[in-house]
Amino acid sequence: MYWRVRKITPEILLRQYAVHILLALSLFFNFILFVSRPKKETVSKELQTNFVDFAKQVTTHLLDTSYITYMDSTVQLQSELAPKVLTYLRAKKLLAANNDELKVTNLELQRTRQVCTVRFDSVTLNDPNQSGLVPVDVQGVIAIHSSDETGPTTPQPFHFVYLVGISGKTKKPIVADFQEKPVNPG
Numbered sequence: 001m002y003w004r005v006r007k008i009t010p011e012i013l014l015r016q017y018a019v020h021i022l023l024a025l026s027l028f029f030n031f032i033l034f035v036s037r038p039k040k041e042t043v044s045k046e047l048q049t050n051f052v053d054f055a056k057q058v059t060t061h062l063l064d065t066s067y068i069t070y071m072d073s074t075v076q077l078q079s080e081l082a083p084k085v086l087t088y089l090r091a092k093k094l095l096a097a098n099n100d101e102l103k104v105t106n107l108e109l110q111r112t113r114q115v116c117t118v119r120f121d122s123v124t125l126n127d128p129n130q131s132g133l134v135p136v137d138v139q140g141v142i143a144i145h146s147s148d149e150t151g152p153t154t155p156q157p158f159h160f161v162y163l164v165g166i167s168g169k170t171k172k173p174i175v176a177d178f179q180e181k182p183v184n185p186g
Helices: 010-036 045-063 070-080 083-091 099-112
Strands: 115-125 134-145 156-166 173-180
Touching: 045 070, 045 115, 045 134, 045 156, 045 173, 070 099, 070 173, 083 173
Parallel strands: none
Antiparallel strands: 115 134, 134 156, 156 173
């Protein structure tokens, strides 16, 4: 039997193993891209808990019309809401525009002995948006009672969406944007 000795050239190797080489290169580059891809921005469990508690606290302060705590709650909102949100809420008459209006409202609440309670049905955190703010969806019901029974007789539902971030000055959570959504019946 006669064996023929072939001379192996790079051209022959390339023809025979080109697909294998390209596959290996593709896998190598895909691995490099996979390892070096940017991580998805997520919120830690501790920060999620802080944001949920903060959203409940802000909602309670916004809706507080109890004669005992109204003034304190309104003062707390000054540090919990961004100036843009404060201006928006004052324009919509959801917050007192000045100290005189605040005192008049407080006196009226004391006169009627009005109290309120807030029940939270759901507080949902979503993934941060492009600017790093975390959307927090808050839904629930508020019940208001007063000595002269001039307020609503049935509990009123509410639905707010906050964009919460961390204040650059105080390093504490702050509401950077506020939306009041229509309430879903039922």
